[in-house]
Amino acid sequence: MRNVLSVRVGPMRRFSALQLFLLAFGFGLIFAGLFFNQILRGWENYRYPNAVYWQGMRLVPDRNQKITPAGVDMLVVKILQGPAARLTLFLRPEDGLTPQKMVKALCARDACSRADAVPADNGDRAAANYRIGGEAMQILVIRPSSGKVWIEFNGPPDALRHFDDLIDSVTAQLALRNASGQTAYSKN
Numbered sequence: 001m002r003n004v005l006s007v008r009v010g011p012m013r014r015f016s017a018l019q020l021f022l023l024a025f026g027f028g029l030i031f032a033g034l035f036f037n038q039i040l041r042g043w044e045n046y047r048y049p050n051a052v053y054w055q056g057m058r059l060v061p062d063r064n065q066k067i068t069p070a071g072v073d074m075l076v077v078k079i080l081q082g083p084a085a086r087l088t089l090f091l092r093p094e095d096g097l098t099p100q101k102m103v104k105a106l107c108a109r110d111a112c113s114r115a116d117a118v119p120a121d122n123g124d125r126a127a128a129n130y131r132i133g134g135e136a137m138q139i140l141v142i143r144p145s146s147g148k149v150w151i152e153f154n155g156p157p158d159a160l161r162h163f164d165d166l167i168d169s170v171t172a173q174l175a176l177r178n179a180s181g182q183t184a185y186s187k188n
Contacts, residue, residue: 055091055149057173059166079162085155087163089170092143092150099126099141099150106139123171129157144171145178 015023032039044051052059052067054075061067061077070076073091100117103126107115110130118125123144130137140153140160151167153160 054089056177057170059089059169061166062162064162065166077163077166079155079159082162083156083159085153085159085162087166088152088154090150090152091148094147099124099143102126102141103128103139112139142167142171144174149174 048058048060050061050067052061052069052075054069059067059075059077064080064082066078066080068076068078070088075089077087077089079085103112103115106112106128110128112128112130114129116127116129118127118140123142125140125142127141128139130139136157137155138153138157138160142151142153143149144151149170151170153163
């Protein structure tokens with residue numbers, strides 16, 4: 001009786017089903033090894049279709065946010081539907097300026113209603129609160145522990161919650177970068 005699961009290749013040579021499976025598996029591994037970067041990039045684009053890569057960080061906006069580059073060293077994140085608020089990420093050299101000093105200067109110039117140092121477990125934060133046309137507005141300046149990347153929120157205080165995930169992601173990536181000893185910022 002003839003073996004149904006074997007394949008005849010050339011004279012007197014047969015491969016069993018297991019050998020064919022292992023041969024196909026081996027070719028699959030070779031193919032994956034040759035095109036690993038393309039496969040990985042495709043998977044990354046599938047998981048995070050709206051991701052923006054800036055200064056070695058992956059920023060993933062939610063469905064209600066749009067990220068726009070405002071220059072080489074600056075990104076602006078806006079809310080599409082909802083309160084008029086924006087989050088700006090920018091590079092600032094180490095010049096001794098702190099968020100508290102920056103907010104004090106803003107308040108001296110623009111006469112804000114209140115300036116606060118906001119307690120934070122990772123970096124420095126300070127907020128300037130305004131009352132414009134009867135509505136509360138806030139400028140929150142954050143310098144995560146890295147020192148060169150700064151974050152500025154501008155909008156109603158309630159709208160800050162729309163950016164919480166993005167702020168947490170940036171501070172976590174910067175903390176990971178600092179822990180691994182990377183200090184160079186690329187010009188992406």
